[in-house]
Amino acid sequence: LLLLLLAASAAALNEQHFTAHLKALQSSIPANGTLWALLVAGSNTYANYRHQADCCHAYQILHKNGVADSNIVVMMYDDIAHALENPDKGSIINEPGGPNVYTGVLKDYTKHEVLPKHFLDVLSGNSDGVKHAGSGRVIKSGPNDYVFVAFFDHGAPGLIAFPTWDLFFNHALHASDLNKTLTQMHADKKYAKMVLYIEACESGSMFDNILSSNIDVYAVTAATPFESSYACYYDAHLKTYLGDCFSNHWMENTDTVNIHQETLQQQWELVRNKTNTSISCQYGDLSFTNLSVAEFLSAPSAEQAKEGKEVRAPMATDAVSSRDIRLEILTRQAAQATSADEKAALEKEVRTEKYRRSLMDRIFRGFVLEAARAGTTAGNCSQSECYTECVNAHMLTPEQCYWQCCTGQKTCYNPPSTPVVDSHCMTGVLSQVLQKCPAGMLMESQDYLYKFGRPVVTVCMYAKHMLPELMRDVESVCSFRL
Secondary structure: OHHHHHHHHHHHHHHHHHHHHHHHHHOOOOOOOOEEEEEEEOOOOHHHHHHHHHHHHHHHHHHHOOOOHHHEEEEOOOOOOOOOOOOOOOOOOOOOOOOOOOOOOOOOEOHHHOOHHHHHHHHHOOHHHHOOOOOOOOOOOOOOOEEEEEEEOOEEOOEEEEEEEEOOEEEEEEHHHHHHHHHHHHHOOOOOEEEEEEEOOOHHHHOOOOOOOOOOEEEEEOOOOOOOOEEEEEEOOOOEEEEEHHHHHHHHHHHHOOOOOOEHHHHHHHHHHHOOOOOOEEEEOOOOOOOEOHHHHOOOOOOOOOOOOOOOOOOOOOOEEHHHHHHHHHHHHHHOOOOHHHHHHHHHHHHHHHHHHHHHHHHOHHHHHHHHHOOOOOOOHHHOHHHHHHHHOOOOOHHHHHHHHOOOOOOOOOOOOOOOOOHHHHHHHHHHHHHHOOHHHHHOOHHHHHHHHHHHHHHHHHOHHHHHHHHHHHHHHHHHHO
């Protein structure tokens, strides 16, 4: 009997210790602190449906987990739910058979208010900067607060895109500007800890060799600095992709586990393993990844069942590179057309899209070849074994060998000695290209245009003296075409 009593007492103590540990895990936000969240979809048009779907889903997660609307700011163009192409007006879904995630979503900044400057103003709590825009609400975080940021859109080396255009090119948030703001916020004690989840091509370049590990910021990206991220879940009824693989995986995980017991590190490992189309990366301060996911996606007082719910969505089997979205959607739409006229019209659009892409291949050919020759800290790619064997095999063009051998590295980090990506030079070059070439035509294929950010930025960093000659070649190609 005594042994039974002692065993029962030990079990009770263990349960008390577990309960105390769980409570401590759930309340690591400093006293008088709270959680703030900033959610951004940085694109527009129905072809980019998935970015606003991701953003709306993220809002529903926070809302469901008890985070007050007063502590959430949402930026999205808001042209999808009621788009002409949307057969289900007023509805946006983010996964096959999923719920309408548009219901009740906040719309603090929409249309042309979704700007990089406004994003930085909102994040840093600069109310004056958005005094005449949208709701005017900002993240009013202080030294005891946690901040969660999620961004969904296109990207290129050293930048993430926004939906509005600045003359001949998208407004873009550059890595240098983002990291300058984060550093200043830390100096001003604007947060205790911050987590950023970034869905974009080459999103690792926003933080690699830039984000400091001692400013209490932890960043997770959908891809390395060198590769595309991927869309998933094509919906034949909606005729578009519903989500992005990385983002859907972290949100589906959040929906289906007890986030008070799962840590940030555990979630990242699960999502990284499931996202087999691109490599998710971690940057910044990894010392607090042992905190629970709930710390950044749930109000401290929110309750959640101990058992996870049934997983709603299957593993993505139709993933496609974000660089190829427009062509893939048009091809699928043409295949499912129900009338001869509709099929003919869509097949014409497919041919037009392929022509745009081939034109861009010719326009940027010089940049691609120069990028292969340019000496970098990683070595001269044109002298690498992969590139040499590829060219000598005469099966692919030198440009194709560049894409096969000189890009898409499966690593999250450049060597420490690598210069910071010169994204401002890159956007300047792309803007000049759009001025010299049929801008309207190229803008229609923005996702493919960003593909050439990698060779352009390589030239900017290692062979800038070649820019005048390369731009003359661009002008010659476009003049001939016109």
